[in-house]
Amino acid sequence: MDYINKANLYFQYFKSKDIVSLSNLFSNNIILKDWNINVNGYKNVVNQNKLIFDSLGDFDLLVKKLSQVENIVFAEIEIITNKEVTIVLDKLEFDSDGKIFKITAFKG
Secondary structure (H helix, E strand, C coil): CCCHHHHHHHHHHHHCCCHHHHHCCEEEEEEEECCCCEEECHHHHHHHHHHHHHHHCCCEEEEEEEEEECCEEEEEEEEECCCCEEEEEEEEEECCCCCEEEEEEEEC
């Protein structure tokens, strides 16, 4: 299955802070981990994304590179705020229904 298109949608929705469309990509048992966050479950991850959007304020997101290995998409992205540019490697893992069940972000 081609998960690159779904990953592109994920980043499009994230960039536009479209929490409804974004959350439609999530499985019920989704896990979100990054250098500061470790949350489990659909409601918790949706709420955490709202907090992330609030903390970022106005931002831009550039997808630099995407690659897929089986059900995992690796994405090199840049998050640009008025304070800094953060380089991130996201690992999006998809279940058999094409829903994201795990997001792991590494700051670099």
